[in-house]
Amino acid sequence: MLRCWTNALTTRRAAIGLRHSSSDSSSHFHNVAVLGGGITGLSTAYFLTQALPTAKVTIYEASDRIGGWLDSVRVPVKDGTVIFERGPRTLRPNGNGVLAAKLLQELDLAKDGLYPQLSSPAACNRFLYYPDHIVRMPHPSFKFADNLWSMITEPVFKTVMFGGITEFWKPPRGDHIEDESIAGFFSRRVSKEMVDRIMSGVIHGIYAGDVNQLSAKSLFPTQWRDELEAGSVIAGLAKSRAEGMEVTKREASFIQEMKSYQWDPLLKATLAMSTVWTLKDGLGQLVDRLARHLVKNGNVEFKTSTSVQSIALPQGSDRIQVQAQGSSQIKEYTHAISALSPAQLSAAHKGSTPLIPHIPTVTVMTVNLYYRTPGLHPDGFGYLIPQATPFENNPERALGVVFDTAYSPGSEDIDQSSWNVVDRDELIRQRDQGRLINVNDFAWYNMPEDPIRQDLVGKRGSKLTVMLGGHWWSEWPAFPDQEQGLALAKSVLRRHLGITEEPEAWQVNLQRDCIPQYTVGHEKRLKTAHSNISREYQGKLRVAGNWMSGVGVNDCLRSAWDVVSSLKVNRPGTGLEHVGNEEYVRIRRARPEEAAKE
Numbered sequence: 001m002l003r004c005w006t007n008a009l010t011t012r013r014a015a016i017g018l019r020h021s022s023s024d025s026s027s028h029f030h031n032v033a034v035l036g037g038g039i040t041g042l043s044t045a046y047f048l049t050q051a052l053p054t055a056k057v058t059i060y061e062a063s064d065r066i067g068g069w070l071d072s073v074r075v076p077v078k079d080g081t082v083i084f085e086r087g088p089r090t091l092r093p094n095g096n097g098v099l100a101a102k103l104l105q106e107l108d109l110a111k112d113g114l115y116p117q118l119s120s121p122a123a124c125n126r127f128l129y130y131p132d133h134i135v136r137m138p139h140p141s142f143k144f145a146d147n148l149w150s151m152i153t154e155p156v157f158k159t160v161m162f163g164g165i166t167e168f169w170k171p172p173r174g175d176h177i178e179d180e181s182i183a184g185f186f187s188r189r190v191s192k193e194m195v196d197r198i199m200s201g202v203i204h205g206i207y208a209g210d211v212n213q214l215s216a217k218s219l220f221p222t223q224w225r226d227e228l229e230a231g232s233v234i235a236g237l238a239k240s241r242a243e244g245m246e247v248t249k250r251e252a253s254f255i256q257e258m259k260s261y262q263w264d265p266l267l268k269a270t271l272a273m274s275t276v277w278t279l280k281d282g283l284g285q286l287v288d289r290l291a292r293h294l295v296k297n298g299n300v301e302f303k304t305s306t307s308v309q310s311i312a313l314p315q316g317s318d319r320i321q322v323q324a325q326g327s328s329q330i331k332e333y334t335h336a337i338s339a340l341s342p343a344q345l346s347a348a349h350k351g352s353t354p355l356i357p358h359i360p361t362v363t364v365m366t367v368n369l370y371y372r373t374p375g376l377h378p379d380g381f382g383y384l385i386p387q388a389t390p391f392e393n394n395p396e397r398a399l400g401v402v403f404d405t406a407y408s409p410g411s412e413d414i415d416q417s418s419w420n421v422v423d424r425d426e427l428i429r430q431r432d433q434g435r436l437i438n439v440n441d442f443a444w445y446n447m448p449e450d451p452i453r454q455d456l457v458g459k460r461g462s463k464l465t466v467m468l469g470g471h472w473w474s475e476w477p478a479f480p481d482q483e484q485g486l487a488l489a490k491s492v493l494r495r496h497l498g499i500t501e502e503p504e505a506w507q508v509n510l511q512r513d514c515i516p517q518y519t520v521g522h523e524k525r526l527k528t529a530h531s532n533i534s535r536e537y538q539g540k541l542r543v544a545g546n547w548m549s550g551v552g553v554n555d556c557l558r559s560a561w562d563v564v565s566s567l568k569v570n571r572p573g574t575g576l577e578h579v580g581n582e583e584y585v586r587i588r589r590a591r592p593e594e595a596a597k598e
């Protein structure tokens with residue numbers, strides 16, 4: 001969808017008078033090259049146009065489509081169409097998610113949003129597959145007795161209660177330890193069984209990575225600090241409950257800045273009670289709208305199908321040079337912001353030593369499947385497969401399965417007979433007062449118009465995504481092809497969920513090197529990257545993306561926001577200047593209901 005659209009860019013660009021020629025930096029203080037047209041690059045350009053409205057921005061994207069792995073496709077099925085997501089499918093509204101919410105509001109997308117509620121099965125029912133069956137994770141909304149029974153009887157929870165309670169008395173690590181794997185840290189603090197059976201599954205669902213290699217210091221910074229400063233993770237947790245959460249000063253001022261933003265009260269109320277959100281045409285709609293918005297801005301130029309061959313800051317010059325692959329022309333910019341991967345950026349920097357130390361990545365295969373029969377999976381978000389699940393129960397090396405049906409409404413959800421409030425006038429009155437419209441498991445922002453859906457079919461079947469690979473496939477000599485990928489996914493679903501039906505529609509996507517791995521020593525590597533970039537580029541090159549402070553879409557938006565904020569005030573930096581250098585303060589966080597009222 002996006003590819004077709006970007007092909008039309010050239011025509012549109014001509015129509016609205018965007019220039020292709022070399023930039024005249026003298027008339028603009030800021031003439032910025034944004035390297036990479038994924039969500040990080042696009043949001044960087046967007047925030048730049050807001051922070052520095054006269055800046056000229058050029059986006060370089062190697063591919064003929066923009067958006068990176070945020071990629072939604074509408075596929076035909078027998079009685080309509082359904083959305084398949086190749087990459088991320090939902091976003092959380094909390095934390096860095098506030099920036100995506102800002103985009104929702106400013107790009108007029110809120111009315112196209114789907115908002116599963118905190119009370120919905122998608123929020124409450126999360127599962128693990130261990131050792132040979134699906135187990136529902138305990139949740140505060142379930143009966144205490146049910147949670148307790150599951151904790152006592154399910155092998156997946158063996159040692160969790162005892163390990164958790166005794167964590168308080170376990171001695172803290174020696175302060176000479178600079179970093180440790182997640183497995184090492186939590187095995188010491190809680191138990192090895194908990195790591196192998198639970199934590200490794202959760203880590204699969206976020207990083208598709210190996211708990212034995214990923215860094216506790218980088219990925220669990222609060223717990224890492226609490227162990228030394230409060231004596232245990234539990235003591236740290238208790239202290240933050242009593243005295244407020246410890247956050248970096250940078251974070252505290254970001255929260256303050258976001259609080260003072262003029263929020264649409266209805267959107268705020270809706271998001272405060274939502275677990276995640278997505279859009280009616282999938283998350284690809286966000287990049288599509290962002291790109292369309294940028295195209296309309298006369299100061300933004302897109303260079304698609306244009307990969308960056310080299311970047312350089314010649315001695316004595318205050319202009320950074322960018323040369324595109326296959327072009328003899330060198331373009332000059334006041335600044336460049338790289339949204340490329342560390343490997344791509346290091347390749348473009350033609351120095352004798354790598355600009356950024358090697359940061360490993362993993363490749364994930366996502367297989368989307370749509371079945372005619374409804375209810376083929378349990379009601380809930382999906383399940384994760386931990387490393388301890390015996391090989392014979394997961395020879396395909398799947399990481400988990402997402403139940404896509406759960407987070408977007410089907411025809412039964414828009415059927416008014418199942419709503420808790422059916423008086424339309426009352427709903428409109430509530431909406432006009434900026435109140436949340438919550439009639440079942442979903443909130444409807446777009447009332448009084450008809451509720452919206454992703455899947456436009458008469459009666460919806462079952463939609464799932466099987467996630468395969470990640471660190472498991474790092475040692476494999478070759479990745480499976482489409483046919484093999486489909487066979488692997490079907491085999492997982494047959495064994496785990498008993499699905500034998502043939503899918504009505506499917507799609508196999510190999511996302512190469514999509515998730516950077518923050519392995520032990522990651523912080524040190526980022527510090528090296530910071531000193532190399534600042535030495536070689538004197539503040540003219542800055543970096544953003546999923547390899548520095550979180551791998552999610554929300555984290556990409558945040559790194560884009562941070563890099564633009566520092567450029568706006570002309571603070572020297574690289575985008576990595578804060579790494580290992582933070583000061584902390586305690587703040588009290590509002591609960592969701594309070595936040596909605598605030």
Ligand SMILES: C=Cc1c2[nH]c(c1C)Cc1[nH]c(c(CCC(=O)O)c1C)Cc1[nH]c(c(C)c1CCC(=O)O)Cc1[nH]c(c(C)c1C=C)C2
Nearest residue numbers: 087088089090092204205206208399400401402467551552
């Ligand atoms: C599509 C593959 C991805 C895997 N991890 C990520 C992606 C994009 C990044 C990611 N996933 C989650 C988070 C936590 C924060 C959040 O936004 O919720 C991050 C940073 C959680 C998550 N995991 C899965 C889903 C559907 C979500 C919600 C966000 C999203 O849509 O990605 C399922 C899942 N993701 C991956 C695997 C292996 C997996 C398995 C069921 C890898």
